[in-house]
Amino acid sequence: MSTSQISPVEQKGAGVATYLDERVGSNGFLRRNLNKVFPDHWSFMLGEVALYSFIVVLLSGVYLTLFFKPSMVEVIYDGPYIPLKGVKMSEAYDSALNISFEVRGGLLMRQIHHWAALFFMTAIAVHMFRVFFTGAFRKPREMNWVVGVSLAMVALMAGFSGYSLPDDLLSGTGLRIAEGIVLSIPIIGTWASFLLFGGEFPGTDFISRLYGIHILLIPGILLALITVHLMMVWVQKHTQFPGPARTNNNVVGYPLMPIYMAKAGGFFFLVFGIIVIIAGLVQLNPIWIFGPYTPDQVSAGTQPDWYIGWLDGALRVMPNWEIQAFGYTLSLNILIPALVIPGIITTLLIAYPFIEAWASGDKREHHLLDRPRDAPTRTALGVMAITFYVLLWIGGGNDIIAVGFDLSINSVIWALRISLIVLPPIAFVITKRICLALQRRDREKLLHGRETGQIMRMPNGEFLEIHAPLNEEERAKIIAKPQVKPLPQPPETDSSGVRNPKLKKDKRRAKISQFLFGDTIAAPTGEEIAHADEHLAHEVIEDAPVMAEEEALQIAHDGSVLESPGTSGKS
Amino acid sequence: MSDSKDLTPASSGAPATTSDTQQALRPGAWPRAEVEHHLRRTDTDPRAQKRAVRQVSTMFLLSALMVVLFIVAFIAIPRDAVITLPYIGAIGALNAAMGVTFGLAIFLIGAGAVHWAKKLMSDVEVVQERHEMKTDADDTAVAADIYEVGKETSGFAKYPVIRRTMLLAMALVPIPFIVSLRDLWLTPPGVTTPSEELLVTLWKPGMRLVTDITYQPVRADDIPVGGLVNVVPADLPLVEEEEHNLNARAKAAAIVVRMTPDEIQSQQGEGWDYEGILAFSKICTHVGCPISLYQQRTHELLCPCHQSTFNLADSANVVFGPAARRMPQLPITVDDEGYLVAVSDFKEPVGPSFWELKESYS
Ligand code: HEM
Numbered sequence: 001m002s003t004s005q006i007s008p009v010e011q012k013g014a015g016v017a018t019y020l021d022e023r024v025g026s027n028g029f030l031r032r033n034l035n036k037v038f039p040d041h042w043s044f045m046l047g048e049v050a051l052y053s054f055i056v057v058l059l060s061g062v063y064l065t066l067f068f069k070p071s072m073v074e075v076i077y078d079g080p081y082i083p084l085k086g087v088k089m090s091e092a093y094d095s096a097l098n099i100s101f102e103v104r105g106g107l108l109m110r111q112i113h114h115w116a117a118l119f120f121m122t123a124i125a126v127h128m129f130r131v132f133f134t135g136a137f138r139k140p141r142e143m144n145w146v147v148g149v150s151l152a153m154v155a156l157m158a159g160f161s162g163y164s165l166p167d168d169l170l171s172g173t174g175l176r177i178a179e180g181i182v183l184s185i186p187i188i189g190t191w192a193s194f195l196l197f198g199g200e201f202p203g204t205d206f207i208s209r210l211y212g213i214h215i216l217l218i219p220g221i222l223l224a225l226i227t228v229h230l231m232m233v234w235v236q237k238h239t240q241f242p243g244p245a246r247t248n249n250n251v252v253g254y255p256l257m258p259i260y261m262a263k264a265g266g267f268f269f270l271v272f273g274i275i276v277i278i279a280g281l282v283q284l285n286p287i288w289i290f291g292p293y294t295p296d297q298v299s300a301g302t303q304p305d306w307y308i309g310w311l312d313g314a315l316r317v318m319p320n321w322e323i324q325a326f327g328y329t330l331s332l333n334i335l336i337p338a339l340v341i342p343g344i345i346t347t348l349l350i351a352y353p354f355i356e357a358w359a360s361g362d363k364r365e366h367h368l369l370d371r372p373r374d375a376p377t378r379t380a381l382g383v384m385a386i387t388f389y390v391l392l393w394i395g396g397g398n399d400i401i402a403v404g405f406d407l408s409i410n411s412v413i414w415a416l417r418i419s420l421i422v423l424p425p426i427a428f429v430i431t432k433r434i435c436l437a438l439q440r441r442d443r444e445k446l447l448h449g450r451e452t453g454q455i456m457r458m459p460n461g462e463f464l465e466i467h468a469p470l471n472e473e474e475r476a477k478i479i480a481k482p483q484v485k486p487l488p489q490p491p492e493t494d495s496s497g498v499r500n501p502k503l504k505k506d507k508r509r510a511k512i513s514q515f516l517f518g519d520t521i522a523a524p525t526g527e528e529i530a531h532a533d534e535h536l537a538h539e540v541i542e543d544a545p546v547m548a549e550e551e552a553l554q555i556a557h558d559g560s561v562l563e564s565p566g567t568s569g570k571s
Numbered sequence: 572m573s574d575s576k577d578l579t580p581a582s583s584g585a586p587a588t589t590s591d592t593q594q595a596l597r598p599g600a601w602p603r604a605e606v607e608h609h610l611r612r613t614d615t616d617p618r619a620q621k622r623a624v625r626q627v628s629t630m631f632l633l634s635a636l637m638v639v640l641f642i643v644a645f646i647a648i649p650r651d652a653v654i655t656l657p658y659i660g661a662i663g664a665l666n667a668a669m670g671v672t673f674g675l676a677i678f679l680i681g682a683g684a685v686h687w688a689k690k691l692m693s694d695v696e697v698v699q700e701r702h703e704m705k706t707d708a709d710d711t712a713v714a715a716d717i718y719e720v721g722k723e724t725s726g727f728a729k730y731p732v733i734r735r736t737m738l739l740a741m742a743l744v745p746i747p748f749i750v751s752l753r754d755l756w757l758t759p760p761g762v763t764t765p766s767e768e769l770l771v772t773l774w775k776p777g778m779r780l781v782t783d784i785t786y787q788p789v790r791a792d793d794i795p796v797g798g799l800v801n802v803v804p805a806d807l808p809l810v811e812e813e814e815h816n817l818n819a820r821a822k823a824a825a826i827v828v829r830m831t832p833d834e835i836q837s838q839q840g841e842g843w844d845y846e847g848i849l850a851f852s853k854i855c856t857h858v859g860c861p862i863s864l865y866q867q868r869t870h871e872l873l874c875p876c877h878q879s880t881f882n883l884a885d886s887a888n889v890v891f892g893p894a895a896r897r898m899p900q901l902p903i904t905v906d907d908e909g910y911l912v913a914v915s916d917f918k919e920p921v922g923p924s925f926w927e928l929k930e931s932y933s
């Protein structure tokens with residue numbers, strides 16, 4: 001195995017590598033990491049999309065800082081956009097208009113920044129679903145799940161703080177709502193609001209304060225979290241879907257150098273390029289149409305970015321409960337949708353891997369992903385949560401729905417309130433059934449082979465469909481189904497007859513375990529599979545002569561097989 | 572394998588030939604996975620291979636061309652030129668041209684790299700073993716021992732008083748930073764708590780109601796039945812001039828509506844209307860959006876933010892929606908010249924509820 005020619009450039013490169021190695025020992029690091037193996041699956045690219053759009057957000061954001069002026073000082077607009085000429089506005093809005101109309105490439109960068117933010121949020125959400133539904137959060141990756149949930153929350157704040165900056169009517173309205181929510185916090189609400197805004201709303205401090213948060217604090221936190229997130233992926237190695245040659249103890253895929261270098265690196269440019277093209281062609285957030293913010297104007301029918309919509313929807317569907325006692329006011333109508341429900345959702349998200357681990361008593365490492373059908377309760381819980389979320393999100397557009405379908409807002413809200421309670425459990429039941437049905441079908445396939453769609457008529461006139469053995473890929477996937485057993489009922493007393501002091505707790509645990517892992521279609525045992533394989537092989541051999549005489553069988557126009565007289569005597 | 576046309580790296584090798592399987596792996600390379608592997612056209616057909624090389628380099632070349640086009644667009648297209656595209660409509664030509672050229676320049680690099688990887692780089696899957704994350708027992712024992720030594724030699728366990736005072740000091744040391752945040756709100760003289768400020772607005776006895784944009788005083792006679800006027804206190808322009816902020820407006824903005832006196836079922840105070848003219852705060856009691864949609868037939872005022880609905884003919888009580896408090900009413904009358912004036916400030920807090928509110932006001 002000879003090495004190829006070394007070019008002068010490579011020689012220089014080797015020189016640099018040596019220089020570095022002599023100072024930081026980098027060659028050992030390269031040796032360990034350059035030929036890491038990564039498994040391939042389209043859904044593993046979702047996290048990459050998130051990462052790459054974050055980089056795009058950083059790059060375009062730095063450009064915007066060169067022109068944007070985070071100031072609420074009042075100025076009179078004197079730019080090229082005629083409808084706003086002579087209008088009083090904040091310097092922030094004025095500079096955002098300048099970026100949009102005067103700076104060549106400014107509007108493009110604004111749109112790149114905003115589109116990339118949307119890509120970022122969307123990719124994070126879908127990536128999270130992928131991780132959830134495949135059980136990728138199980139040991140040893142629970143901590144990375146927690147980092148991921150934190151990332152999602154901080155990203156949401158990044159987006160909200162970003163589109164609040166330009167100080168147009170839409171962004172100011174969003175801030176007003178946020179201020180109303182802060183005011184509702186018990187005991188400290190008014191103080192918190194006054195400290196944030198430097199006094200009463202809107203004041204003149206907030207945009208510059210938010211600016212620091214948006215361009216320094218939040219990106220800093222995101223960067224730190226993303227670094228930790230990726231380092232953990234690196235150290236723990238990526239999970240993989242079950243398949244031929246894949247086990248819980250290996251990674252099957254392509255080496256980083258050169259395949260992943262080219263594919264993942266190339267993918268960055270693909271994502272970046274697509275965002276830029278969309279930003280060039282599709283307008284979003286046309287701030288000049290909304291006009292400058294003023295607290296006594298509002299534009300009806302405008303919508304926040306999609307990732308905020310669900311909070312708005314929660315505020316809309318909430319009944320108007322307010323408690324008045326002991327000289328104080330508790331605004332449940334705001335607290336519950338804006339703080340309590342998001343708090344519960346976040347807590348449940350963070351806790352889920354730990355709940356599952358506790359309820360299964362499973363301490364093993366898991367590197368093979370579950371197919372969603374193989375964890376029916378988890379999948380059903382996930383679909384239930386998504387249903388709840390989507391309903392809230394629809395709630396955020398209830399006025400649009402009411403106008404669109406000519407309904408009263410009242411009836412739309414009531415329909416949503418009822419749906420929020422009724423539909424998620426229905427989604428749970430349906431999803432679980434579908435999962436179990438799919439498991440049953442898998443079992444059938446494993447035991448009786450794949451249906452070939454070829455019909456054969458037996459000498460006695462019976463029609464049979466020919467079953468063929470599964471291919472390696474499919475078989476490996478089905479066989480990999482995890483055998484999670486719910487915890488057994490705890491014994492009332494231990495072996496020496498002493499009453500179990502934790503009986504109640506253990507019983508509850510067994511119950512939750514039963515709920516999470518109890519319903520499943522038993523996978524065939526090794527023996528059954530061996531038997532089935534033998535049978536299938538047999539079937540194929542027996543069928544072989546029939547196949548050989550296929551010419552003798554006439555294929556009807558609809559694809560069924562007619563028997564030709566010559567073969568009828570065959571046994 | 573010195574033949575430069577052989578594309579498969581030694582670590583994997585495309586078709587499993589005898590020589591291939593017998594070949595020792597390069598150090599550090601992973602063994603090939605026992606999975607089906609299909610040869611690509613580019614693995615077997617030198618012409619297909621050549622074509623792929625051409626395709627990849629063409630993409631890189633086109634990317635460079637796009638950069639040139641971008642610069643041309645940047646210089647040549649005027650800022651206000653507009654083009655109309657199918658499906659998209661009329662958009663800024665400069666923005667579109669820059670976006671498409673720059674975007675394609677970036678995209679084509681990615682497309683080239685991915686095409687290169689898919690067609691020309693080895694597509695043989697390899698296997699890397701995993702190891703448990705857990706450190707082996709020996710190393711763990713050493714780490715624990717190092718900790719023990721540290722604990723003993725430092726006396727961390729031996730001198731609890733040091734330990735506790737240190738923890739106390741560490742717990743307290745961030746407090747100065749937090750205290751320093753107090754002046755995020757520079758409290759004006761005479762004010763002690765935020766809620767005091769929230770409870771008053773610019774309105775005071777005798778203050779004229781003027782229109783919100785042109786600041787014209789409003790004559791009672793000028794408002795038709797069914798009409799709605801957005802108003803602010805007459806002092807507002809002066810105050811805004813002085814304070815350079817929109818705070819006063821955010822609390823004092825109001826609306827005036829007129830109905831026939833017999834349509835009024837109830838008011839928040841006896842005689843607070845003037846001949847069927849009623850004034851209410853414009854700031855929603857839910858979370859503070861300005862309310863703008865008024866249906867004169869039902870006298871309902873609808874907030875565009877979360878659709879809270881108030882019946883202005885019935886003390887502006889909440890008819891529907893998430894708001895809990897009615898919209899505060901401003902008592903009004905007319906001055907000698909027939910212009911609408913406030914009788915007093917609002918008697919109920921405007922805008923969102925907060926903890927310190929003492930009554931339920933509805
Ligand atoms: C980390 C995730 C980030 C997200 C999700 C995000 C999101 C947003 C959004 C949605 C806007 C509104 C844009 C518009 O339509 O006008 C915005 C504005 C802005 N962002 Fe970001 N951003 C992020 C990071 C950054 C960073 C790192 C910087 C700078 C270093 C930055 C600088 C700016 C500036 C200056 C504006 C206001 C400019 C304008 O609106 O014209 N952003 N951001």
Ligand code: FES
Pocket residue numbers: 855856857858859860874875876877878879892893894
């Ligand atoms: S602010 Fe008016 S309904 Fe929410």
